[in-house]
Amino acid sequence: MAKRRTSGIQRRERASEDALNKRLDGSSGIALPDWRLLLIGGVLIVGVIILVLVLLFASGPDPSAGTQLANDGSEHVAVGTTCRSAQAPCGPDPYSSLPAASGPHWDPSGLAQWGAYSTPQNESQLIHNLEHGGVVIWYDPEQVDADGVSELTSYVERQVSAGISGRFKFILTPWGGEGELPAPIAVTAWRQLLELDTVDTGALDxxxxxxxxLAPEPNGGPGPPG
Structure with missing residues (x-):
């Protein structure tokens, strides 16, 4: 009698298991997906999308860096030479950009002091300051109003005097050379050019x-004022 009762219990357990499996499988016989698999799949898809976006943005040019220009050399010429006027020994077309960001420039005795100028400085002079790692901000006095000039002046004077993050090599000058600037404000570093339509200190930063x-002679002078 004990054996028959045990066999009956085992048959009922198997029947219960079979019924449970049928309910899980459904009428089609296909198991429903586990919610955890759906969650993992969703996370993987989001991760792939983020990776693709990061790669796309990383491979594109950084607009804040400006445009990289050709290397026009670093030949020294006599102080007072205006190379864009094709004065000897610069030769014709010594600069591939306007304003120039490399190329023939005054010898070390003609380096400009860092700071803001109200009168146009010589382009061939300031290239040497670029070679020493500085930033030169040119502006068209006919397109930048007095408020804009004042804001640029304050920006440069603050940089030069405070040496923010160790950076004090800045020059501001109106454009007075041959030709017209490509924008109301043209910001140059060695072989780099940024064009601005209006004063934008965030873009300057x-x-x-x-x-x-980032220049051939970043440790060159002049030193900080004072």
Whole structure:
């Protein structure tokens, strides 16, 4: 009698298991997906999308760095020479950009002091300051109003006097050379050019972070004022 009762219990357990499996499988015989698999799949898809976006943005040019220009050399010429006027020994077309960001420039005795100028400085002079890792901000006095000039002046004077993050090599000058600037404001570092339609100190900060000191002679003078 004990054996028959045990066999009956085992048959009922198997029947219960079979019924449970049928309910899980459903009428189609296909098991429903586990919610955990759905969650893992969703996380993987989101991760792939993020990776693709990161790669796309990383491979594109950084607008804050400006445009990289050709290397026009670093030949020294006599102080007072204006190379864009094709004065000897510069030769014709010594610069591939306007304003120039490399190329023939005054010898070391003609380095400009860092700071803001109200009168146009010689382009061939300031290239040497670029070679020493500085940033030169040119502006068209006919397109930048007095408020804009004042804001640029304050920006440069603050940088030069405070040496923010160790950066003090800045020059601001109106454009007075041959030809017209490509934009109301043209910001140059060695072989780099950023064009601005209006004063944008955020863009100036970003350009500086990307390019300041990236020049053949970054330790060259003049030193900080005072």
């Amino acid at each position: 970003a350009f500086t972070r990307e390019n300041y000191g």
